[in-house]
Amino acid sequence: MRIKELQLAIGPERFRKAARLAQETAKDTGNAMPPEQPILWQLPLEIGDMIWNDPTSLTQKMDDLIAVYQEMPCYGLLSYMGDFFESLD
Numbered sequence: 001m002r003i004k005e006l007q008l009a010i011g012p013e014r015f016r017k018a019a020r021l022a023q024e025t026a027k028d029t030g031n032a033m034p035p036e037q038p039i040l041w042q043l044p045l046e047i048g049d050m051i052w053n054d055p056t057s058l059t060q061k062m063d064d065l066i067a068v069y070q071e072m073p074c075y076g077l078l079s080y081m082g083d084f085f086e087s088l089d
Contacts, residue, residue: 003064
């Protein structure tokens with residue numbers, strides 16, 4: 001699932017908002033996420049699930065996840081990398 005497909009599936013405005021917030025808060029990595037920004041807790045998990053469940057190769061899933069992470073740097077997205085690597089066993 002390519003990044004443009006993800007944006008359309010979840011809504012381009014939701015994606016832009018979460019990406020903007022993630023980029024703004026990435027500067028404070030290691031600090032708690034403000035509770036008034038639940039989109040940064042929910043949307044990365046929704047995106048990760050969509051990528052994980054997409055019927056593409058593992059390589060494509062990892063490429064897609066990295067592409068999304070470049071626009072939306074959230075730890076919630078990175079947690080899926082572990083799942084990808086575990087599936088290599």
